[in-house]
Amino acid sequence: MLKQLLVFTDMDGTLLDHHDYSYAPALNMLDILKGRHIPVIPTTSKTKAELDSLMGDLQLNGPFIVENGAAVYVPQHVIQNQPSDTLASEGFWVKAFAQPREHWLALIDELAEEFDGEFLQFSTMSVQQIMEHTGLDECHAKLANSRMYSEPVKWIGTPERKTQFVTQLQQLGATVLQGGRFLGVSGNCDKGQALQWLVSAFQTSLGHKATLSIALGDSGNDVAMLEASDIAVRIKSQPHAYPPLTRTDNVFDSTLYGPSGWSECLTKILINEG
Numbered sequence: 001m002l003k004q005l006l007v008f009t010d011m012d013g014t015l016l017d018h019h020d021y022s023y024a025p026a027l028n029m030l031d032i033l034k035g036r037h038i039p040v041i042p043t044t045s046k047t048k049a050e051l052d053s054l055m056g057d058l059q060l061n062g063p064f065i066v067e068n069g070a071a072v073y074v075p076q077h078v079i080q081n082q083p084s085d086t087l088a089s090e091g092f093w094v095k096a097f098a099q100p101r102e103h104w105l106a107l108i109d110e111l112a113e114e115f116d117g118e119f120l121q122f123s124t125m126s127v128q129q130i131m132e133h134t135g136l137d138e139c140h141a142k143l144a145n146s147r148m149y150s151e152p153v154k155w156i157g158t159p160e161r162k163t164q165f166v167t168q169l170q171q172l173g174a175t176v177l178q179g180g181r182f183l184g185v186s187g188n189c190d191k192g193q194a195l196q197w198l199v200s201a202f203q204t205s206l207g208h209k210a211t212l213s214i215a216l217g218d219s220g221n222d223v224a225m226l227e228a229s230d231i232a233v234r235i236k237s238q239p240h241a242y243p244p245l246t247r248t249d250n251v252f253d254s255t256l257y258g259p260s261g262w263s264e265c266l267t268k269i270l271i272n273e274g
């Protein structure tokens with residue numbers, strides 16, 4: 001194989017089942033990718049704390065992208081020379097793209113009165129409420145609320161008011177991305193910018209060897225990385241339609257849901273790419 005394949009994968013609804021967060025149907029493909037030294041790079045709205053736990057479960061030890069592209073974590077054993085614009089922290093090179101969570105909480109507060117009773121947000125929800133709205137257990141609900149750069153918002157008002165809420169947040173300088181369950185409120189960052197930064201860091205560290213990036217996702221917050229990758233895979237979702245893309249080349253749509261669709265499409269791509 002001439003090119004280094006890189007797999008950027010969304011978590012909820014993609015590698016993990018939307019409802020029970022199982023990745024069992026993807027285990028065989030994860031093994032195949034590991035055997036072929038193809039990095040699987042979680043690219044998610046989840047937090048560093050959640051990823052610290054999930055990376056071990058998935059037996060992954062490479063880079064990952066958190067909070068909808070707000071930060072990229074690259075283990076120092078993967079890329080030895082420090083990429084520019086990164087900080088060194090606990091064995092990682094960390095590239096941050098967004099301001100801290102407190103900044104976005106203050107913006108949301110500015111709209112709290114006008115949209116009173118129309119949304120919930122992690123920072124004011126109890127652990128029990130986060131568990132109810134996510135289906136996560138207590139430990140994982142706490143990890144999900146251990147955020148550095150972004151705030152998940154659960155919209156409970158009408159679709160029209162939601163559009164007004166999002167527009168006002170954008171006017172205040174926020175980027176708002178729709179996940180499977182929540183709106184992610186953060187800065188000028190997305191999974192696509194983070195993917196591009198990491199591909200470039202890999203290329204530099206590999207002596208400018210060609211790469212082939214494959215992105216897999218199911219929701220609105222995956223659109224930027226699906227547009228930015230060499231190959232885009234849209235994973236079929238029970239709660240919503242495939243995310244709309246402007247590109248039409250090198251796009252695969254899974255016929256199966258979540259991690260089953262993930263394995264289905266990667267099997268086809270690996271056959272094509274040899």
Ligand SMILES: O=C(O)[C@@H](COP(=O)(O)O)O[C@H]1O[C@H](CO)[C@@H](O)[C@H](O)[C@H]1O
Pocket residue numbers: 010011012013043044045046047050134136144145152178179180181182183184219221
């Ligand atoms: O917005 C959502 O529905 C998900 C989306 O996560 P992905 O970007 O699909 O991995 O993320 C939020 O909810 C998860 C639990 O359902 C939490 O684990 C995440 O921290 C939170 O951002």
